[in-house]
Amino acid sequence: MRDLGPIFKAYDVRGVVPDALDTDVARAIGAAFADFNERAPVVVAHDMRPSSPALAAAFAEGAADRGSDVTRAGLGSTDLLYFVAGHESMAGAMFTASHNPAQYNGIKMCGPGATPIGEETGLTRIRALAERDLPPVDSPGTVRDRDYLADYATYLRSLVDLSDIRTLRVVIDAGNGMAGHTVPAVLGDAVGAAPPLSVDPLYFELDGTFPNHPADPMNPKNTEALRRRVRDSRADLGLAFDGDADRCFVVDERGEPVPPSAITALVATRQLAVEPGGTVIHNLITSTAVPEIVREHGGTPIRTRVGHSFIKARMAETGAIFGGEHSGHYYFREFWRADTGMLAALHVLAALGHSTRPLSELAAEFSRYSASGEINSEVSDQAERTAAVRSAFAGEPGVEIDELDGLSVLFGDGSWFNLRPSNTEPLLRLNVEGADEETMRSLRDRVLEIVRA
Template identity: 65%
Template sequence: MSDRTGVDLSGLVKAYDIRGTVPDQLDEDLARLFGAAFVETTGAEAIVTGHDMRPSSPGLARAFAEGAAGRGADVTEIGLCSTDGLYFASGTLQRPGAMFTASHNPARYNGIKLCRAGAAPVGQDTGLREIRALVERWSADGLPGSGRAQGSLTRRDMLGDYAAHLLGLVDLSAVRPLKIVVDAGNGMAGLTTPAVFRDLPVEVVPMYFELDGTFPNHEANPLDPKNIVDLRHRVRETGADMGLAFDGDADRCFVVDERGEAVSPSTVTALIAARLLTGHPGSTVIHNLITSRAVPDVVREHGGTPVRTRVGHSFIKAEMARTGALFGGEHSAHYYFRDFWSADTGMLAALHVIAALGAATGPLSALVAQYQRYAASGEINSVVGDQQRTVAAVREAFADRDGSTADELDGLTISATDWWFNLRPSNTEPLLRLNVEARDADTVARLRDEVLAIVRA
């Protein structure tokens, strides 16, 4: 890091985490400073660290731990884990935590997801800005003494405890024998799935369970349809009851039915919300503004209170904390549970789907049909130079539309009785993202084409 005097971290420290390419943006020297700054900012006497399977992760995680110990914190290193495994450790041990992962990004990337004790998020407004400022200063001026005794480094395996905790949150006693294809994408689900599914009445058909941070088979991003093509084929080929796909750090879970058809994360959100509200009537359920209207519909039908938020896990977690919500779901397949420190866990979401299917007599497609009530466009991206002017043009075009209303909670949302669309700017690219939903596919197509004609003019 000797060539980084006065380093500018604006390209590395994002709104909610630290993420960049290795070693030009993030290396072990810098990770060591981040460890020290994390302890300095949180005042932690003890922290916990974990890492994914990327080739650079063990070295970065150890450097961070050394930096933290140098500021006097005792560090528990849990080694290879999923991101929700790190959240489990933070919640169980009541310690701030650091997870080394770049989630679904390509192999040359790595990063750090930070949390306070109890898996509480760390973002720009909750400590990340201060951490960045310290690292930038120390990279130029050197790391000052802390006045604290050197902390310890201790290894601890928490995978078994993690699995037991998740299994204790879902009643799986009525699950019939199932065959499930699981695509780990060479990510951390290759480690967590065998531990969690070991004693379930489930035949697992494994795909890409080898931990390999170079991702030799496909990107570990199941949100992109091309990355679940293999899973869909294997489900049909083996006659499986369902398929599951996890992203690289296994905090997101995607579901495929017995026909090999993808089940929308909005549908999964509605299914889980209905299950949880049965035991907790009157509770709040969080959903972001691009989830299907089926989600608030189902929440109300089951006696719950839906609360709509902006897109992004920091907004979901903030609302979870503010409202004491039972559950939260995003259309990106992040699922948040009050019983899991209000943090997101793809594996717990998977267990809820397994419990629901395992207690049903029919196939998954029939089970989820009741939650699939609208047609949707999916997210459509357009490169736009002047985002503000374009959004204003769309708003003006729909200003006099009969029965429609507009809000700007996150970008522009225009809503009517039988349809809605949201147009919002990307935080990192010159893109506008469009999502359209309506009662029927023809209306979706008409609205999509009308909005895109303005956006791409």
């Protein structure tokens, strides 16, 4: 009996190829996936990593052998996979390791209608099935190929109209990832007349070895080329996507990053203008400005734990119109509550294109506090260090302790910090927000002194 524990994570499957993840393992997981979904139709897509086509093909074989009819969508972004799963009511499997280095690969899975599958909603069961030798079925399924890129692009363009925006010059860094495949279809001539955009492409060549920089825009080092190109070319903005193009990061005309919390608030106001009084989900690391702005625009903010499965579950429970995370994931009810960086990018382009102001001024409306960004500290005992921080702050007047996800400490002036353990590494992750830069830095340094003692 095989042990797949090391590659099954909280939200997906991920491991080094071929040491931990090879075609035999992919085939076994495909078979288990078909059983878990009661042999529902399955769509499989993959990114540009050298190992992805063979792994995706093996998964498709495994699912078909267990009786599922499988559609191989070929190259695609993760949100393209969600589009197909939602639009066609199929279960879905996307082969990607997102922003991880080239030697990694993985599988993001969803149920029919793009319903999330995480550790608590199916991954544990899929792992148990994949670790066994399943008996043969009487009626195997079929395997067919179909390209959904044009359908995906047409659907996104139907949600956000860019035809009447002012002319914008945008630099887009695909990081040699899947945005190099999807951006030309969505923003180019593939679905009709191109919008009034001048797109300056950076690293659009699909290359899963990532020769220019890691496809992780959350790390500022990986957006240096984008920020420089925006400044040098006097572009109106820059967009950066991660490897599987489900996350989008934005820089303004000065080459300065626009915080994902500001993008969350901006998109929320656009969604609330269409559906007044709607509910907006935000995770607990999102800026305090987000719930403030949602309320000011007549909406109802709901705070959740970090992670796509929690966001999607709360969206389903509440009928929320939109959700956003500090990590650049944006979720839309009209996109089956799935995350799509491309749709968020369209909203940013539309907002800027209908404004006469530069993006830096527009984004300033949605940025009210000073944030540290995520700071990682390697520790020998996560629980002990967290307890020490809790003890240091718990007795102070006006302090609120919240343990929804890790340790959150909230102060009367709106400042807060969250300390969360990594699920996979001996790290504590700290996020701090203050009313101003001085307050944030002082609070950050005080917490880090305890964490790193």
